[in-house]
Amino acid sequence: MNAGEGPHSYVRNSSCQRGVVDVAKPIIEEEIAAKLDINTRQNRFGIADFGCSTGYNSFPAIEIITQAINKKYKSPKNTSKTPEFYIFFNDVITNDFNTLFTSLPPNINYQAVAVPGDFHGRLLPEYSLHFVYSSWSLQWLSAVPEAVADGGSPAWNKGEILYTRDKTLVCDAYLDRFDKDIGSFLESRAVEMVSGGLMALLVPAVPEFWNPESEYTIPSDVGYLLGSSLMDMAKKGRFSEEKVDSFNLPYYFPTPEQLKVILIKNQSFTIERFEILNNPGKHTLASVNARAACFRAVHERLLTDHFGSAIIDELFELYTKKLEASPVFVNPDNDKTIVILAVLKRKLI
Numbered sequence: 001m002n003a004g005e006g007p008h009s010y011v012r013n014s015s016c017q018r019g020v021v022d023v024a025k026p027i028i029e030e031e032i033a034a035k036l037d038i039n040t041r042q043n044r045f046g047i048a049d050f051g052c053s054t055g056y057n058s059f060p061a062i063e064i065i066t067q068a069i070n071k072k073y074k075s076p077k078n079t080s081k082t083p084e085f086y087i088f089f090n091d092v093i094t095n096d097f098n099t100l101f102t103s104l105p106p107n108i109n110y111q112a113v114a115v116p117g118d119f120h121g122r123l124l125p126e127y128s129l130h131f132v133y134s135s136w137s138l139q140w141l142s143a144v145p146e147a148v149a150d151g152g153s154p155a156w157n158k159g160e161i162l163y164t165r166d167k168t169l170v171c172d173a174y175l176d177r178f179d180k181d182i183g184s185f186l187e188s189r190a191v192e193m194v195s196g197g198l199m200a201l202l203v204p205a206v207p208e209f210w211n212p213e214s215e216y217t218i219p220s221d222v223g224y225l226l227g228s229s230l231m232d233m234a235k236k237g238r239f240s241e242e243k244v245d246s247f248n249l250p251y252y253f254p255t256p257e258q259l260k261v262i263l264i265k266n267q268s269f270t271i272e273r274f275e276i277l278n279n280p281g282k283h284t285l286a287s288v289n290a291r292a293a294c295f296r297a298v299h300e301r302l303l304t305d306h307f308g309s310a311i312i313d314e315l316f317e318l319y320t321k322k323l324e325a326s327p328v329f330v331n332p333d334n335d336k337t338i339v340i341l342a343v344l345k346r347k348l349i
Contacts, residue, residue, distance in 0.1 A: 019281020037196025051137020085110035162223035190268035273343035
Protein backbone atom coordinates (compact mmCIF):
# COMPACT_ATOMS: atom_id res chain seq x y z
CA MET A 1 0.00 0.00 0.00
CA ASN A 2 1.15 3.55 -0.64
CA ALA A 3 2.83 4.96 2.45
CA GLY A 4 2.52 8.33 4.16
CA GLU A 5 -0.46 10.67 4.19
CA GLY A 6 -0.19 12.26 0.73
CA PRO A 7 -2.91 12.45 -1.95
CA HIS A 8 -2.11 8.95 -3.28
CA SER A 9 -1.62 7.31 0.14
CA TYR A 10 -3.60 4.36 1.44
CA VAL A 11 -4.54 6.43 4.50
CA ARG A 12 -6.48 8.85 2.33
CA ASN A 13 -7.85 6.31 -0.16
CA SER A 14 -9.11 3.26 1.76
CA SER A 15 -12.70 4.20 2.63
CA CYS A 16 -13.98 1.25 0.62
CA GLN A 17 -12.13 -1.21 2.85
CA ARG A 18 -13.21 0.67 5.97
CA GLY A 19 -16.94 0.38 5.24
CA VAL A 20 -17.25 -3.27 6.16
CA VAL A 21 -15.91 -2.77 9.71
CA ASP A 22 -19.12 -1.09 10.86
CA VAL A 23 -21.24 -3.85 9.30
CA ALA A 24 -19.18 -6.55 11.01
CA LYS A 25 -19.17 -4.83 14.42
CA PRO A 26 -22.36 -6.35 15.94
CA ILE A 27 -21.43 -9.84 14.75
CA ILE A 28 -17.92 -9.66 16.22
CA GLU A 29 -19.32 -8.33 19.52
CA GLU A 30 -21.91 -11.11 19.65
CA GLU A 31 -19.37 -13.85 18.96
CA ILE A 32 -16.94 -12.53 21.60
CA ALA A 33 -19.73 -12.40 24.18
CA ALA A 34 -20.95 -15.91 23.41
CA LYS A 35 -17.93 -17.87 22.22
CA LEU A 36 -14.63 -16.45 23.53
CA ASP A 37 -13.12 -18.54 26.32
CA ILE A 38 -11.46 -16.48 29.07
CA ASN A 39 -8.26 -17.84 30.60
CA THR A 40 -8.28 -16.64 34.20
CA ARG A 41 -4.72 -17.79 34.84
CA GLN A 42 -3.15 -15.07 32.70
CA ASN A 43 -3.25 -11.31 33.14
CA ARG A 44 -2.32 -10.57 29.53
CA PHE A 45 -4.42 -10.84 26.40
CA GLY A 46 -2.87 -11.05 22.96
CA ILE A 47 -4.69 -9.68 19.91
CA ALA A 48 -3.23 -9.58 16.40
CA ASP A 49 -4.33 -7.76 13.27
CA PHE A 50 -2.79 -9.52 10.29
CA GLY A 51 -2.56 -7.11 7.35
CA CYS A 52 -2.96 -3.92 9.39
CA SER A 53 -1.50 -1.53 6.77
CA THR A 54 -1.10 1.99 8.19
CA GLY A 55 -3.76 1.62 10.87
CA TYR A 56 -6.53 3.84 9.50
CA ASN A 57 -8.92 0.89 9.27
CA SER A 58 -7.21 -1.22 11.93
CA PHE A 59 -7.65 1.09 14.91
CA PRO A 60 -11.48 1.17 14.82
CA ALA A 61 -11.57 -2.62 14.59
CA ILE A 62 -9.18 -3.01 17.53
CA GLU A 63 -11.35 -0.65 19.58
CA ILE A 64 -14.43 -2.76 18.81
CA ILE A 65 -12.62 -5.95 19.82
CA THR A 66 -11.06 -4.64 23.06
CA GLN A 67 -14.31 -3.02 24.19
CA ALA A 68 -16.23 -6.26 23.61
CA ILE A 69 -13.61 -8.26 25.53
CA ASN A 70 -13.63 -5.73 28.39
CA LYS A 71 -17.39 -6.04 28.56
CA LYS A 72 -17.10 -9.82 28.79
CA TYR A 73 -14.53 -9.60 31.59
CA LYS A 74 -16.79 -7.22 33.54
CA SER A 75 -19.75 -9.59 33.28
CA PRO A 76 -21.15 -10.70 36.68
CA LYS A 77 -20.43 -14.28 35.64
CA ASN A 78 -16.70 -13.58 35.42
CA THR A 79 -14.56 -13.02 38.49
CA SER A 80 -11.14 -12.65 36.84
CA LYS A 81 -9.32 -9.34 36.56
CA THR A 82 -9.43 -7.47 33.25
CA PRO A 83 -6.14 -8.28 31.52
CA GLU A 84 -3.53 -6.07 29.93
CA PHE A 85 -3.97 -6.00 26.17
CA TYR A 86 -1.06 -6.50 23.77
CA ILE A 87 -1.95 -5.64 20.18
CA PHE A 88 0.33 -7.05 17.48
CA PHE A 89 0.08 -5.04 14.28
CA ASN A 90 1.33 -7.17 11.39
CA ASP A 91 2.01 -6.49 7.74
CA VAL A 92 4.81 -7.08 5.22
CA ILE A 93 8.26 -5.73 6.05
CA THR A 94 7.85 -2.84 3.57
CA ASN A 95 4.70 -1.62 5.33
CA ASP A 96 4.64 1.97 6.58
CA PHE A 97 4.77 1.24 10.32
CA ASN A 98 5.96 4.80 10.98
CA THR A 99 2.62 6.23 9.88
CA LEU A 100 0.81 3.56 11.87
CA PHE A 101 2.55 4.34 15.16
CA THR A 102 2.51 8.11 14.77
CA SER A 103 -1.26 7.96 14.18
CA LEU A 104 -2.16 5.72 17.13
CA PRO A 105 -5.29 7.08 18.83
CA PRO A 106 -4.74 8.98 22.09
CA ASN A 107 -5.31 7.22 25.43
CA ILE A 108 -5.27 3.72 24.02
CA ASN A 109 -5.88 0.90 26.49
CA TYR A 110 -3.25 -1.45 25.08
CA GLN A 111 0.42 -1.96 24.38
CA ALA A 112 1.11 -1.71 20.63
CA VAL A 113 3.71 -3.94 18.97
CA ALA A 114 4.87 -4.06 15.33
CA VAL A 115 5.27 -7.50 13.77
CA PRO A 116 6.69 -7.19 10.23
CA GLY A 117 6.57 -10.32 8.09
CA ASP A 118 4.52 -12.57 5.82
CA PHE A 119 1.41 -13.73 7.68
CA HIS A 120 1.31 -16.99 5.72
CA GLY A 121 3.97 -18.29 8.11
CA ARG A 122 4.77 -18.24 11.84
CA LEU A 123 5.36 -14.82 13.37
CA LEU A 124 4.58 -15.01 17.11
CA PRO A 125 5.34 -17.29 20.10
CA GLU A 126 3.22 -20.33 20.88
CA TYR A 127 -0.03 -19.68 22.75
CA SER A 128 0.47 -15.90 22.68
CA LEU A 129 -2.78 -14.94 20.93
CA HIS A 130 -6.33 -14.97 22.27
CA PHE A 131 -7.98 -13.15 19.39
CA VAL A 132 -6.96 -12.87 15.73
CA TYR A 133 -8.39 -10.34 13.30
CA SER A 134 -7.76 -9.81 9.59
CA SER A 135 -9.69 -7.62 7.15
CA TRP A 136 -9.22 -7.19 3.39
CA SER A 137 -5.87 -8.98 3.59
CA LEU A 138 -6.22 -12.72 3.05
CA GLN A 139 -6.95 -12.28 -0.67
CA TRP A 140 -3.25 -11.42 -1.07
CA LEU A 141 -1.19 -14.44 -2.08
CA SER A 142 2.31 -15.33 -0.95
CA ALA A 143 3.35 -15.26 -4.62
CA VAL A 144 1.93 -15.19 -8.14
CA PRO A 145 1.15 -18.78 -9.21
CA GLU A 146 4.17 -20.02 -11.16
CA ALA A 147 2.13 -21.52 -14.00
CA VAL A 148 0.47 -18.23 -15.00
CA ALA A 149 3.85 -16.56 -15.57
CA ASP A 150 5.36 -19.51 -17.47
CA GLY A 151 5.22 -19.05 -21.24
CA GLY A 152 5.43 -22.82 -21.70
CA SER A 153 2.51 -23.58 -19.38
CA PRO A 154 -1.07 -24.15 -20.58
CA ALA A 155 -2.05 -21.77 -17.75
CA TRP A 156 0.10 -18.94 -19.10
CA ASN A 157 -1.81 -15.69 -18.58
CA LYS A 158 -0.59 -13.91 -21.72
CA GLY A 159 -1.92 -10.38 -22.18
CA GLU A 160 -3.66 -10.27 -18.79
CA ILE A 161 -2.59 -9.16 -15.32
CA LEU A 162 -5.12 -11.16 -13.29
CA TYR A 163 -7.31 -14.21 -13.73
CA THR A 164 -10.47 -13.91 -15.82
CA ARG A 165 -13.41 -16.28 -15.88
CA ASP A 166 -12.81 -17.29 -19.50
CA LYS A 167 -9.36 -18.70 -18.63
CA THR A 168 -10.19 -21.77 -16.55
CA LEU A 169 -6.61 -23.01 -16.10
CA VAL A 170 -5.48 -19.58 -14.90
CA CYS A 171 -8.36 -19.45 -12.39
CA ASP A 172 -7.48 -22.94 -11.19
CA ALA A 173 -3.84 -21.94 -10.65
CA TYR A 174 -4.86 -18.90 -8.61
CA LEU A 175 -7.35 -20.93 -6.56
CA ASP A 176 -4.73 -23.60 -5.86
CA ARG A 177 -2.28 -20.96 -4.58
CA PHE A 178 -5.05 -19.36 -2.48
CA ASP A 179 -5.95 -22.76 -1.00
CA LYS A 180 -2.36 -23.47 0.03
CA ASP A 181 -1.86 -19.96 1.44
CA ILE A 182 -5.01 -19.97 3.57
CA GLY A 183 -4.06 -23.42 4.87
CA SER A 184 -0.61 -22.14 5.81
CA PHE A 185 -2.10 -19.06 7.49
CA LEU A 186 -4.45 -21.17 9.60
CA GLU A 187 -1.80 -23.68 10.66
CA SER A 188 0.54 -20.86 11.68
CA ARG A 189 -2.18 -19.22 13.76
CA ALA A 190 -3.10 -22.57 15.31
CA VAL A 191 0.37 -22.74 16.90
CA GLU A 192 0.21 -19.13 18.08
CA MET A 193 -3.31 -19.21 19.56
CA VAL A 194 -4.57 -20.51 22.89
CA SER A 195 -7.34 -23.08 23.17
CA GLY A 196 -10.73 -21.42 22.90
CA GLY A 197 -9.34 -18.33 21.18
CA LEU A 198 -11.35 -16.68 18.41
CA MET A 199 -10.46 -15.52 14.92
CA ALA A 200 -12.50 -13.04 12.85
CA LEU A 201 -11.63 -12.97 9.15
CA LEU A 202 -13.11 -10.44 6.72
CA VAL A 203 -12.32 -11.71 3.24
CA PRO A 204 -13.34 -9.91 0.02
CA ALA A 205 -15.05 -12.33 -2.32
CA VAL A 206 -17.21 -12.66 -5.43
CA PRO A 207 -20.64 -14.27 -5.91
CA GLU A 208 -20.93 -17.69 -7.44
CA PHE A 209 -22.06 -16.21 -10.76
CA TRP A 210 -21.53 -12.81 -12.32
CA ASN A 211 -21.83 -11.24 -15.73
CA PRO A 212 -18.95 -8.84 -16.47
CA GLU A 213 -20.96 -7.19 -19.25
CA SER A 214 -23.59 -5.83 -16.83
CA GLU A 215 -21.99 -5.95 -13.39
CA TYR A 216 -18.49 -6.23 -12.02
CA THR A 217 -16.27 -7.23 -9.16
CA ILE A 218 -12.87 -5.92 -8.19
CA PRO A 219 -11.00 -8.68 -10.11
CA SER A 220 -12.83 -7.82 -13.33
CA ASP A 221 -12.28 -4.09 -12.78
CA VAL A 222 -8.53 -4.46 -12.32
CA GLY A 223 -8.02 -7.29 -14.76
CA TYR A 224 -9.95 -5.65 -17.58
CA LEU A 225 -9.45 -1.89 -17.25
CA LEU A 226 -6.05 -1.65 -15.61
CA GLY A 227 -4.71 -4.52 -17.70
CA SER A 228 -6.00 -3.01 -20.94
CA SER A 229 -4.48 0.35 -19.95
CA LEU A 230 -1.08 -1.31 -19.58
CA MET A 231 -1.44 -3.04 -22.93
CA ASP A 232 -2.43 0.23 -24.61
CA MET A 233 0.74 1.82 -23.27
CA ALA A 234 2.79 -1.13 -24.51
CA LYS A 235 1.36 -0.68 -28.00
CA LYS A 236 2.47 2.97 -27.83
CA GLY A 237 6.01 1.79 -27.15
CA ARG A 238 6.19 2.88 -23.51
CA PHE A 239 7.39 -0.65 -22.70
CA SER A 240 7.19 -4.04 -24.39
CA GLU A 241 4.12 -6.26 -24.50
CA GLU A 242 6.33 -8.98 -22.99
CA LYS A 243 6.68 -6.69 -19.98
CA VAL A 244 2.92 -6.86 -19.52
CA ASP A 245 2.87 -10.62 -20.12
CA SER A 246 5.33 -11.09 -17.25
CA PHE A 247 3.27 -9.07 -14.78
CA ASN A 248 0.47 -10.65 -12.74
CA LEU A 249 -1.19 -9.41 -9.57
CA PRO A 250 -0.84 -11.69 -6.52
CA TYR A 251 -4.35 -11.88 -5.14
CA TYR A 252 -7.47 -13.98 -5.45
CA PHE A 253 -11.09 -13.24 -4.51
CA PRO A 254 -12.80 -16.58 -3.71
CA THR A 255 -16.46 -17.46 -3.88
CA PRO A 256 -18.12 -18.24 -0.52
CA GLU A 257 -18.19 -21.95 -1.32
CA GLN A 258 -14.48 -22.03 -2.22
CA LEU A 259 -13.51 -20.36 1.05
CA LYS A 260 -15.78 -22.55 3.15
CA VAL A 261 -14.30 -25.73 1.66
CA ILE A 262 -10.80 -24.52 2.54
CA LEU A 263 -11.80 -23.63 6.11
CA ILE A 264 -13.57 -26.95 6.67
CA LYS A 265 -10.42 -28.87 5.66
CA ASN A 266 -8.48 -27.34 8.54
CA GLN A 267 -8.40 -29.53 11.66
CA SER A 268 -7.39 -26.87 14.19
CA PHE A 269 -10.46 -24.62 14.11
CA THR A 270 -14.23 -24.89 14.14
CA ILE A 271 -16.36 -22.53 12.05
CA GLU A 272 -18.57 -20.61 14.47
CA ARG A 273 -20.02 -18.11 11.99
CA PHE A 274 -19.93 -17.70 8.23
CA GLU A 275 -21.73 -14.58 7.01
CA ILE A 276 -21.89 -12.89 3.62
CA LEU A 277 -21.82 -9.12 4.05
CA ASN A 278 -22.50 -6.32 1.63
CA ASN A 279 -19.77 -3.69 1.73
CA PRO A 280 -21.24 -0.18 2.07
CA GLY A 281 -17.74 1.21 1.55
CA LYS A 282 -18.11 0.78 -2.21
CA HIS A 283 -20.50 3.75 -2.22
CA THR A 284 -17.66 5.98 -1.03
CA LEU A 285 -16.16 5.47 -4.51
CA ALA A 286 -19.02 7.12 -6.35
CA SER A 287 -16.77 9.26 -8.54
CA VAL A 288 -14.31 8.17 -11.20
CA ASN A 289 -11.45 9.94 -9.44
CA ALA A 290 -12.23 8.30 -6.10
CA ARG A 291 -12.20 4.81 -7.59
CA ALA A 292 -9.00 5.44 -9.52
CA ALA A 293 -7.34 6.88 -6.41
CA CYS A 294 -8.31 3.81 -4.38
CA PHE A 295 -6.81 1.45 -6.94
CA ARG A 296 -3.69 3.55 -7.23
CA ALA A 297 -3.15 3.50 -3.45
CA VAL A 298 -3.30 -0.31 -3.49
CA HIS A 299 -1.43 -1.12 -6.72
CA GLU A 300 1.09 1.64 -7.33
CA ARG A 301 4.05 0.05 -5.53
CA LEU A 302 3.56 -3.26 -7.34
CA LEU A 303 3.37 -1.49 -10.67
CA THR A 304 6.40 0.70 -9.92
CA ASP A 305 8.51 -2.32 -8.99
CA HIS A 306 7.81 -3.89 -12.38
CA PHE A 307 7.37 -1.00 -14.83
CA GLY A 308 9.19 1.86 -13.06
CA SER A 309 7.79 5.04 -11.55
CA ALA A 310 7.91 7.14 -14.74
CA ILE A 311 4.78 5.54 -16.23
CA ILE A 312 2.48 5.70 -13.17
CA ASP A 313 0.81 9.08 -13.72
CA GLU A 314 0.20 8.32 -17.38
CA LEU A 315 -1.14 4.86 -16.57
CA PHE A 316 -3.71 6.07 -14.05
CA GLU A 317 -4.77 8.95 -16.28
CA LEU A 318 -5.58 6.35 -18.94
CA TYR A 319 -7.23 4.06 -16.38
CA THR A 320 -9.39 6.95 -15.14
CA LYS A 321 -10.51 7.74 -18.70
CA LYS A 322 -11.49 4.10 -19.21
CA LEU A 323 -13.51 4.18 -15.98
CA GLU A 324 -15.23 7.37 -17.07
CA ALA A 325 -16.15 5.86 -20.43
CA SER A 326 -17.76 2.79 -18.86
CA PRO A 327 -21.19 3.16 -17.20
CA VAL A 328 -20.78 -0.36 -15.83
CA PHE A 329 -17.58 0.21 -13.90
CA VAL A 330 -18.30 3.72 -12.67
CA ASN A 331 -21.65 2.92 -10.99
CA PRO A 332 -21.08 1.58 -7.43
CA ASP A 333 -24.44 -0.23 -7.51
CA ASN A 334 -23.05 -2.50 -10.23
CA ASP A 335 -20.24 -3.64 -7.94
CA LYS A 336 -21.18 -7.18 -6.89
CA THR A 337 -18.10 -7.74 -4.72
CA ILE A 338 -19.03 -9.13 -1.30
CA VAL A 339 -17.19 -9.65 1.97
CA ILE A 340 -17.23 -12.89 3.93
CA LEU A 341 -17.03 -12.76 7.72
CA ALA A 342 -15.74 -16.07 9.06
CA VAL A 343 -15.47 -16.50 12.82
CA LEU A 344 -13.30 -19.48 13.80
CA LYS A 345 -12.55 -20.96 17.23
CA ARG A 346 -9.32 -22.69 18.18
CA LYS A 347 -10.03 -26.27 19.18
CA LEU A 348 -8.83 -27.60 22.52
CA ILE A 349 -5.14 -28.39 22.44
